[in-house]
Amino acid sequence: MTRRTGFAVGLRETLYNLTMRRNSVYVTFLVIGGFAATKFMGAASDYVWETYNKGKLFKDLEKSLAAREE
Amino acid sequence: MKTAYWRPTWGLIHQLYIRTTSRIPNQSRLGSQTSTLQRSLLALSSSQQEQGSSGSRQSHSFSSFPSIAAAVFATIYMTCPILKADDETLEPPKYPWNHSGPLSSFDAAAIRRGHQVYKNVCASCHSMESIAYRNLIGVAYTEEEAKAMAEEEEVEDGPNEEGEMFTRPGRLSDHFPAPYPNDEAARYANSGALPPDLSYIVKARHHGEDYIFALLTGYRDPPEGVNIREGLNYNPYFTGGQIAMARALYDGAVEFDDGTPATTSQMAKDVVTFLAWASDPHQDERKKMGVQALFTLSVLFLFALYSKRLRWSLYKSRRIEFRDM
Numbered sequence: 001m002t003r004r005t006g007f008a009v010g011l012r013e014t015l016y017n018l019t020m021r022r023n024s025v026y027v028t029f030l031v032i033g034g035f036a037a038t039k040f041m042g043a044a045s046d047y048v049w050e051t052y053n054k055g056k057l058f059k060d061l062e063k064s065l066a067a068r069e070e
Numbered sequence: 071m072k073t074a075y076w077r078p079t080w081g082l083i084h085q086l087y088i089r090t091t092s093r094i095p096n097q098s099r100l101g102s103q104t105s106t107l108q109r110s111l112l113a114l115s116s117s118q119q120e121q122g123s124s125g126s127r128q129s130h131s132f133s134s135f136p137s138i139a140a141a142v143f144a145t146i147y148m149t150c151p152i153l154k155a156d157d158e159t160l161e162p163p164k165y166p167w168n169h170s171g172p173l174s175s176f177d178a179a180a181i182r183r184g185h186q187v188y189k190n191v192c193a194s195c196h197s198m199e200s201i202a203y204r205n206l207i208g209v210a211y212t213e214e215e216a217k218a219m220a221e222e223e224e225v226e227d228g229p230n231e232e233g234e235m236f237t238r239p240g241r242l243s244d245h246f247p248a249p250y251p252n253d254e255a256a257r258y259a260n261s262g263a264l265p266p267d268l269s270y271i272v273k274a275r276h277h278g279e280d281y282i283f284a285l286l287t288g289y290r291d292p293p294e295g296v297n298i299r300e301g302l303n304y305n306p307y308f309t310g311g312q313i314a315m316a317r318a319l320y321d322g323a324v325e326f327d328d329g330t331p332a333t334t335s336q337m338a339k340d341v342v343t344f345l346a347w348a349s350d351p352h353q354d355e356r357k358k359m360g361v362q363a364l365f366t367l368s369v370l371f372l373f374a375l376y377s378k379r380l381r382w383s384l385y386k387s388r389r390i391e392f393r394d395m
Contacts, residue, residue: 049358061210
């Protein structure tokens with residue numbers, strides 16, 4: 001057996017064995033992974049945006065408008 | 071902004087620097103991978119050129135007087151707005167707009183107040199024909215509020231079946247009403263001056279928000295000896311110093327529905343935020359996408375680095391021999 005070297009060897013090995021042995025599995029992994037990644041990315045950037053701009057966004061304005069109605 | 075005199079630019083400073091420093095081709099930068107053949111070739115070429123204009127360069131120290139003088143002048147010039155001033159025009163100061171940063175959104179409450187200032191103060195002379203009432207939904211007003219505002223306006227609509235034009239209450243899809251039917255009417259009502267359309271004004275002026283804010287709050291008495299033509303007003307931030315628009319913002323001119331005290335600077339700040347939104351309504355979405363793009367690209371960059379190193383490992387670890395035949 002060849003000796004695997006470098007960083008995170010175990011992670012790379014498992015990733016390869018799980019997804020990259022057959023091309024059909026690889027393509028499925030890419031499609032599902034891409035979908036999941038964009039979802040995660042959207043949620044993460046929305047969270048960052050809303051936390052950084054707390055109080056300035058329209059949803060905050062709507063809340064204060066509704067409070068003003070009462 | 072065109073100026074009557076010649077202004078030194080960075081390109082000129084760079085030329086000054088290049089032409090005043092001596093250049094020596096640098097051999098010490100070559101690594102151990104160059105062969106003796108390559109090194110002897112380089113030595114041949116460098117002996118043939120003295121102040122070489124091609125090949126690798128390493129400049130002498132930066133200590134020549136003209137380049138230092140140019141660098142000092144450039145620094146002072148860039149940091150002191152007063153030096154850039156024309157005879158009559160003053161450059162606006164930089165204000166800390168809270169939508170300026172790469173992650174900063176517009177302030178929705180400020181856009182709302184700014185629209186109220188526009189409607190009550192500015193709309194009597196300035197049109198804003200690119201903005202429709204529906205653009206305000208989800209930005210500064212709810213759908214019901216926007217609809218109510220639109221219905222307050224009477225809009226002239228196309229010929230009916232009888233061929234006559236008719237007026238109807240406004241809809242969400244209607245654009246902001248123009249105060250004058252055409253430019254000539256606008257000029258006639260404003261002693262020959264045309265109040266510009268404000269839809270993209272922040273993009274259409276140098277220093278955008280800073281300029282508009284400084285202009286609106288910058289009305290003052292002209293200094294001694296400066297004569298203002300009849301009908302014009304003095305404003306140091308306007309090119310030439312004489313602007314046709316009179317001061318429009320006074321304390322308490324508008325009553326805000328959220329109770330914010332309507333001082334001149336408050337109204338100016340809010341209306342400039344509104345105008346900045348009108349000039350760039352997709353700024354928030356663009357900034358969000360920018361953050362996502364930067365993040366994705368940096369992850370992909372790491373993969374690209376690894377991939378490149380993997381492919382190049384063959385060539386980085388090979389050995390080339392030159393043999394005398």
